[in-house]
Amino acid sequence: MINDAEFGDIRPYTDEEAVAALDRVSRHPMMPVISKYLFSDLPASTLSRMLRGIGSIDQFQDDVMIGVIDAILAKTSTGFSCSGVEHLKGIRGRFLAVSNHRDIVLDPALIQYVMHDAGLPYTEICVGSNLITSQLIEDLMRSNRMIKVIRGIGARELYLSSQRLSQYMRESIVSDRASIWIAQREGRTKNGLDTTEQGLLKMFDMSGQGSFEENFSELNIVPMSISYEYESCDSRKAREVLLRREGPYVKKANEDLHSIMTGIRQQKGHIHLEIEAPLTPEEIHEASTCEKNDRYQAIRQALDRRIIDGYRLWKTKLYGT
Numbered sequence: 542m543i544n545d546a547e548f549g550d551i552r553p554y555t556d557e558e559a560v561a562a563l564d565r566v567s568r569h570p571m572m573p574v575i576s577k578y579l580f581s582d583l584p585a586s587t588l589s590r591m592l593r594g595i596g597s598i599d600q601f602q603d604d605v606m607i608g609v610i611d612a613i614l615a616k617t618s619t620g621f622s623c624s625g626v627e628h629l630k631g632i633r634g635r636f637l638a639v640s641n642h643r644d645i646v647l648d649p650a651l652i653q654y655v656m657h658d659a660g661l662p663y664t665e666i667c668v669g670s671n672l673i674t675s676q677l678i679e680d681l682m683r684s685n686r687m688i689k690v691i692r693g694i695g696a697r698e699l700y701l702s703s704q705r706l707s708q709y710m711r712e713s714i715v716s717d718r719a720s721i722w723i724a725q726r727e728g729r730t731k732n733g734l735d736t737t738e739q740g741l742l743k744m745f746d747m748s749g750q751g752s753f754e755e756n757f758s759e760l761n762i763v764p765m766s767i768s769y770e771y772e773s774c775d776s777r778k779a780r781e782v783l784l785r786r787e788g789p790y791v792k793k794a795n796e797d798l799h800s801i802m803t804g805i806r807q808q809k810g811h812i813h814l815e816i817e818a819p820l821t822p823e824e825i826h827e828a829s830t831c832e833k834n835d836r837y838q839a840i841r842q843a844l845d846r847r848i849i850d851g852y853r854l855w856k857t858k859l860y861g862t
Contacts, residue, residue: 548705553684553685553686553687553688554598556596556598558683559595559598562684563593563680564592565676565680567590567592569677571677572589573585576588579608598685598686602657606685607657610650610653610654613805614812616806617806617807617808617809618810619770620811620812621654621813622814623655624813624814624815625851626661628763628816628817628818629661629763632761635714635717635718635721635761636714636760636819637720637723637761637762637763638652638721638722638764638765639724639725639737639741639844639848640722640723640724640725640766641735641767641848641852642724642729642730643729643730643767643768643769645672645729645800645801647773647804647805648767649664649666651812652664652666652765653685655814662719663686664719664721665686665687665688665720666686666687666688666723667688667706667721667722668682668688668690669690669692670692675798678798686719688709692727703747704748707747707748710745711745711760712748714761725741725844725845726741729773731779736841737841739841743837745760753836754826754828757825757829758822762819762820763817763819763820764848765814765851766814766815766847766851766852766853768812768853768855769811769812770809770812770855770857771810771857774800774807813853815853816851817847820840820843820844824840827839828840828843
């Protein structure tokens with residue numbers, strides 16, 4: 542069982558904390574502007590009024606966030622589709638979703654959207670602390686079941702933080718408390734190459750008390766792949782890739798916030814989410830027979846194959862079209 546105090550700085554808000562946080566959010570001066578963008582036919586006070594009526598995180602996500610995602614899709618996409626939900630319904634207990642990452646907010650938001658539509662419990666979502674640039678963002682994220690992944694710390698602190706995050710994730714899944722979504726790598730893919738970081742897999746394993754095979758089997762790892770017809774923040778990503786060729790890339794102040802807002806408002810064409818079959822006992826067993834780091838490489842290759850196979854190639858991604 543999760544100890545709220547032990548993980549207090551990284552776990553999502555409790556219902557009580559979320560109610561207080563959303564009341565703060567409702568009074569933020571940007572709320573009327575956001576409300577008119579999302580719900581243009583309704584009074585500017587609509588969103589603030591909705592937030593002040595919230596009594597739980599479930600209610601917030603059901604009554605507010607699903608409507609917000611509907612509005613964003615209606616304004617900025619030509620449609621959203623999803624395949625493979627049956628894989629989630631076939632899992633006994635909770636699962637760990639490992640996904641490619643193309644948009645800061647919409648990737649995990651669309652997972653929640655699908656869970657709601659399928660009548661399944663919402664997942665918790667892992668978000669880097671570098672994105673939490675204000676109390677407003679923290680209140681919104683943690684009320685949306687955000688787990689904070691600490692970034693920008695030294696090697697020793699990073700090891701201890703990873704160990705604690707791993708423990709939180711494992712306890713949540715094994716105790717049947719919550720499923721969790723995490724991106725396959727730190728930050729969004731900028732160059733179109735969706736590959737899983739080996740360090741992420743080592744982090745998963747850190748909290749296990751059994752063998753390599755037992756540790757990975759009990760997480761019920763589900764690969765997911767999201768694809769946008771028009772890449773989110775495409776020009777920003779291309780610029781960053783180009784600049785990194787010339788030397789270290791240093792983000793400007795509020796750059797992540799600008800990327801969040803651009804990703805929400807930019808036209809995306811069609812969007813597709815592919816939910817792949819969970820890693821099989823056979824795949825995990827085969828990986829466990831490898832030596833040392835080769836075991837993690839085998840898991841990584843299995844994940845990457847699924848994620849890449851599930852990525853939908855729109856005409857905008859093909860040469861000569």
